[in-house]
Amino acid sequence: MGRRGWILGTVVATLLAGPAGAQQDIGVLPEQARLVPEEEFTIRTLPEPSPHWVYVLDVAFDNLVASRVNIFDADTGDFVGVLHSGYVPNVLLAPDRSAVYIVETYWSHGTRGKREDLVTVFDSRTLEAEAEIVLPKGRALVVSKQPVAALSDDARFLLSFNLSPATSVSLVDLGAQRYVGEIESPGCSLVYPTGDRSFSMLCPDGSLVDVSFREDGSATTADNEPFFDSETDPVFEHAARDSASRAWFFVSYDGRLYEVAYDEKGRTKPVDSWSIVGKAEAEEGWRPGGWQLVGWHDGLKRLFVLMHKGPKWSHKWPGEEVWVIDPATNGVERRIALEEPSLSLFLTRDADPLLVTLTETGVLGVYDPQTGEHLRSVEGVGVTPFLLDGFRP
Amino acid sequence: MRRSSRLDRWVEEATRRIAWRTSRRSLLARLGAVLAGGALLPLLPVDRSGRFRQAHAQAFAEQAQTTDDTACDYWRYCAMDGYLCTCCNGAVNACPAGSEPSPTSWVGSCINPADGQVYLVAYRDCCGKGVCGRCPCLSTEGEMPIYRPQLSNDIDWCFGAKSMVYHCTAAGIVGRA
């Protein structure tokens, strides 16, 4: 409302009220003042989320306290909606498509004031914040990376990594919508779910620690031998998981692929590894890189990795190609040349999947993952977007 | 028990490689690179042999200058990651007005080409204001994932500050090594 209109309205209302004692019934409008709007205003509700909707996390590097999640339809390139989020958030999608969980940090006065860390539960169709669960132990403030937070396999619990700089994990019961407690860690980081009540963390020496927890937040940890060389060839934080076998795939700076399988109790089994970069490709300088650089599709049973040509320590360079890898044969099945170098990639989770890539300047590339055909590009999905995700069908 | 010989080997290896560069980290200074329109080009020559960090400090010093502390190749910035406070109206060892130095820091060592001496340098984030956004110095040489937190670039190191919102990074001398 215009300021002048508001003042005028106040004056009119004051005049209409008349002198004290001369009360009028203001509930009944004179006949000639009754305006019937031609159009009612409503609020849109989204349909059931499509598996081809892509949730783009824009960390907004120019103004980190005000990040956002922009939702785009990869089939049409249309804008679907937006969720606003705080400082370096993590975004998790409920497997039943009902909710978007955002793990985020705010200060009461923008960049100052009281800090609050919380899980905000957004309804996936109204995009309204339905619940807020405060994280009293805070959360790791890291430029948003997916394994900083995760859901248990049954989606009852949310696990949020803490770095204070001591490391631990906050456990949130999404069913009861409450913070349960803090699970301690022997200096290991990040969260890789391995079952309904178990997850692993990566330790500084290149080993995984396996953590089992109960609903009350009590937990036990089990150590393992290192499975990669954390000094000369560390694995990237972003990893991909086969939902059927529950194995995690980790990729190293130099392109070594580690398949970490788990038993039913969430204990790591001996690790298989091989290099996805052949001798000829290595000589050309091919190596993995980017941000969210690996993806997996359960139906295709293929791993997708962003690759570029560059020297050692170019692990954050955007990928020029996506290599499609069949872990059953340990072979690179296809190399998809990208329209534009890309930082992150995502495979939609449906039976008719799309490969979606993201550039540093906020352009989505949409490809057929089976043929490599470039289907379309969608521009303007964010200022400094980093991460992609989408619901299961 | 685990981590017996493995840990020993790891420590030995780490000690050797880490000699020049211990704790460094900070926010990824990506925005500047994006705005500059460039790919994330390496700032420095890269050594492919294992002894990266030694080579890095030396290589950095060979190309470093001692006069302009608003440039990424200023000698003290050999383990820098973040927006330079010197470009945000702070100084090489001062936070810009309205921000505060984090009580915590990360320590690296750089060679000053003016005297050939090795100096320990404490890199300290200035906190409590939004990202300054000027003069990003992003060096990924030797950068590790966040399970090696001291060597990762992507962690907000404003631990203990009144507000952990990251603004820029400055570099103060600790002493001569």
Next chain:
Amino acid sequence: MRTAVLAALLLSAAALAASVAAAGEVRRVGEVQEDYARNCQGCHRADGLGAYGSVPRIRGFAGLFTHLPEGREYLIRVPGVVWAMLDDARLARLMNWMLEAYSRDELAPDFRPYTVEEIREARRRPLANVGTVRARLIAELQRRGLLPPGEDGLVSAKRVR
């Protein structure tokens, strides 16, 4: 941009002279101090005061743990020590120096310096539940009257302004 370059050119001669002059005045740190600077100082600070609420202070505090057998072991099983990028001998030297330099007055009367073997053995068993063990030790130190109630080394750590 151009202004900055010009200014840099004008200042360069003076700055170079200043830089060289300053170098001579910077004190040289010893080997063990350098190990502290590289492995501990980033969080615990040169003054040993830590960071309020997140990093415990060492100064005037850490030595108290040596009054308890579990506390002596705790100091060398915390992740920061276990994962320090130093070999066992240098780590032992660093721990002994650190306690002497920052917390001599709080050490147990019968404190014996850490041995290399002790460090090696403890590093194989990183604490999985640092917070829980620490809380127990703090409570015990308070019970014995060695720490005032409410003091845990975090609330008294370095507070900015």
